[in-house]
Amino acid sequence: MTTTEKIQAFYRAMFDALGPQGWWPAETPFEVVVGAILTQNTNWKNVERAIANLKREGLLDAASLETIDIERLGEVIRPAGYFRLKAKRLKNFIHMLTEEFGGDLDALFALSTATLRQTVLGVTGIGPETADSIVLYAAARPVFVVDAYTARILYRHALVDSGATYDDLQSLMAGALPDDVDLLKEYHALLVAAGKRYCKKRMAECAGCPLEGLLEDGQPVWEVV
DNA sequence: GACCAGGCACATC
């Protein structure tokens, strides 16, 4: 089995076992952007609380976030953790959006995919995973979103070594998959769903994982990652 | 009480 075949087999196995995940869980592209920043290294449940607070306070739009006091914003998003840091990061994104695109997400999303990704990446506090989440799930452009579960699952199945970078992982996945927005949305969501259930950080047993026994060559690696 | 969660920037060597 080639690496490409393995990556495609992983998708089928996860989809058959777990079904469509319906990501991103948000009502609007703007909410996707906010959620992408708030979920950095954070349980989604806590992000939901923070987003509910933003909605209740009528703050889930560019103009409101541009004008709100940063300390008050921090209090509103507090349940998401790292709240001072994330208040700053939200402000950084909104400043860029306001100054360069008149606060209009559609204007930002009119950029070419590569330029859009670079522009979003240029915001302090937005790294590769957050940028790609925005590009894929908010702007609906075909990029592969790499996250900790992607790295862990590919590493434990010996498709990459422990030194693989974000770009290494992204290239590997992109090279094996079509430029299909719906498929790429689903693949990332399935990796997270499978990772949460069967491949948590210190989990050494993975009984019941849909990826179990899929590879006929190469033993899975079981160092903790 | 330790460990973890859908990262990222920055300091230091």
Added chain:
DNA sequence: GATGTGCATGGT
């Protein structure tokens, strides 16, 4: 270029 550390809440 690699490695270490701060950031913070809420669930298990």
